[in-house]
Amino acid sequence: MESPMHIHEDPSIINGKTHLRCLSLFELENWVETLGEPRYRSRQLASWLYEKLAGDFAEMTDLPLGFRETLRDRALLSSFRQVSAQTSKIDGTKKYLFELHDGNCIESVLMRHEARITFCVSSQVGCPLDCRFCQTSKGRFRRNLTAGEILDEICWLKKERGEGMEKANIGFMGMGEPLLNYRSVVAAIRVLNTAPGFELGSKRITLSTSGLPRRMKNLADEGLKCSLALSLNATTDAKRRELMPAVSRYTIAEVVDAARYYAEKSGRRVTLEYVLLRGENSSAEDARRLGKIARRGAFKINLIPYNPAREGGFEAQSEGELQAFIRELLPYSPTLTVRRSKGPDIFAACGQLWTESLTPQKKPAEGT
Numbered sequence: 001m002e003s004p005m006h007i008h009e010d011p012s013i014i015n016g017k018t019h020l021r022c023l024s025l026f027e028l029e030n031w032v033e034t035l036g037e038p039r040y041r042s043r044q045l046a047s048w049l050y051e052k053l054a055g056d057f058a059e060m061t062d063l064p065l066g067f068r069e070t071l072r073d074r075a076l077l078s079s080f081r082q083v084s085a086q087t088s089k090i091d092g093t094k095k096y097l098f099e100l101h102d103g104n105c106i107e108s109v110l111m112r113h114e115a116r117i118t119f120c121v122s123s124q125v126g127c128p129l130d131c132r133f134c135q136t137s138k139g140r141f142r143r144n145l146t147a148g149e150i151l152d153e154i155c156w157l158k159k160e161r162g163e164g165m166e167k168a169n170i171g172f173m174g175m176g177e178p179l180l181n182y183r184s185v186v187a188a189i190r191v192l193n194t195a196p197g198f199e200l201g202s203k204r205i206t207l208s209t210s211g212l213p214r215r216m217k218n219l220a221d222e223g224l225k226c227s228l229a230l231s232l233n234a235t236t237d238a239k240r241r242e243l244m245p246a247v248s249r250y251t252i253a254e255v256v257d258a259a260r261y262y263a264e265k266s267g268r269r270v271t272l273e274y275v276l277l278r279g280e281n282s283s284a285e286d287a288r289r290l291g292k293i294a295r296r297g298a299f300k301i302n303l304i305p306y307n308p309a310r311e312g313g314f315e316a317q318s319e320g321e322l323q324a325f326i327r328e329l330l331p332y333s334p335t336l337t338v339r340r341s342k343g344p345d346i347f348a349a350c351g352q353l354w355t356e357s358l359t360p361q362k363k364p365a366e367g368t
C-alpha cells in the first residue's frame with residue numbers, strides 16, 4: 001500500500017470541487033471544454049470571476065442554466081470567509097482577517113494614500129523565515145497559499161473597494177515570502193496581467209522579497225509584468241545575518257546582483273526596502289553605505305519606519321533621526337521614498353492580526 005506521504009492532493013480541488021481561481025485562463029478553457037461547453041464560455045466565466053466578481057453562480061445570467069447548475073456542483077468561486085476587519089480612524093487603512101477552507105487564517109490590508117490605494121496581500125500562512133523585526137515570524141509557518149487563494153484575497157479587496165482597479169496597486173507584502181511560494185505567486189501574477197477586469201502592468205504589481213537570488217533571477221526570466229522590491233534592511237552582511245538569519249547564507253552582494261539582473265531583464269528599476277530600526281541599522285554610516293549600494297544598481301530606495309509590534313524588541317527612530325538619515329543618504333541616492341506607517345491605531349503591520357488570532361482567547365473584531 002502506498003504511504004499517505006506519497007499521495008499528492010491537488011490543492012485546486014476542495015471537497016471534490018474545483019476552485020476556479022486556481023486555474024490559469026488557459027486551464028479554464030480546457031476545463032470548460034471537459035464539461036462539454038464551448039471554449040468561449042471560459043471568457044464569460046473569467047469575466048464573472050475577475051471583473052464582475054460574482055458571489056454566486058446564479059448571478060451568471062449569460063451562462064445557460066444547465067451550465068450554471070453544473071458549475072454549482074463541480075466548482076467553487078472562492079474558498080474563504082472574512083473573520084474580522086479593522087478600520088483605522090486615522091487614515092482609513094483597513095485590515096482583514098480571513099479564514100481559509102482548512103481553518104487557517106491569513107490577513108490582507110487595504111491602504112489609502114491620497115487618491116491611490118494599495119492591496120497588501122499574503123502569499124503564505126505564516127512565514128518560514130525568521131526576520132527578527134517581523135510579526136509574522138512570531139507564529140508557526142503553516143503552508144503556502146494556492147494561486148486561487150491569493151486571487152480570492154485580491155478579488156475580495158477589489159470588491160470591497162467597489163471602484164474597479166483604477167489607481168489601485170497590488171503588493172505582495174503581506175504574510176509570507178512570495179518567492180518561497182513561487183509557482184502559485186507566478187500563476188496569480190499571470191492572471192493579474194491578463195484576466196478581464198485586471199490586465200495590470202508592471203507598475204501596478206510589486207513583489208517584495210527578502211532576497212533569494214536564484215528565484216529572483218528565475219522570476220526575471222518569466223517575463224511577467226511585475227515590479228520587484230528587495231528587503232535589504234542592513235548594509236553589512238553581519239548585521240543582515242542578525243536581523244534576517246534565515247536568508248543570511250546569501251551575501252548582500254549576491255542579492256543585489258540578482259536585483260540588478262531583474263532590473264536589466266525587466267527594464268524596470270528595482271526598489272530597495274529598508275526598515276529603519278533605531279540603533280541597529282540606522283547610523284550615518286549605514287545611510288552612506290545604503291546610498292552607495294543603491295547608486296551602483298540604480299535602485300530606488302523605500303525607507304520604512306519600523307512599525308512597533310506589541311512585543312517587538314525593536315524601536316522606531318524619532319522623526320529627527322529619520323530626517324538625519326535621509327540627509328546622509330540623499331547625496332548618494334536621490335530616488336527616495338518614505339513609507340509612512342499606515343493604520344498606526346490598528347497595528348497595521350502584517351502578521352499582527354494573524355498572531356493574535358492564534359491565541360486561545362480570540363479578541364472580538366473592532367471597527368467594522
Ligand code: SAH
Binds near residue numbers: 135175231307309
Ligand atoms: N517576505 C517578503 C514580504 C513580506 S514583508 C519580504 O521580506 O519582503 C514586507 C515588507 O515589510 C518587508 O520590506 C519587510 O522588511 C517589512 N516589515 C516587516 N516587518 C515590519 C515592521 N514591523 N515594520 C516595518 N516594516 C516591516
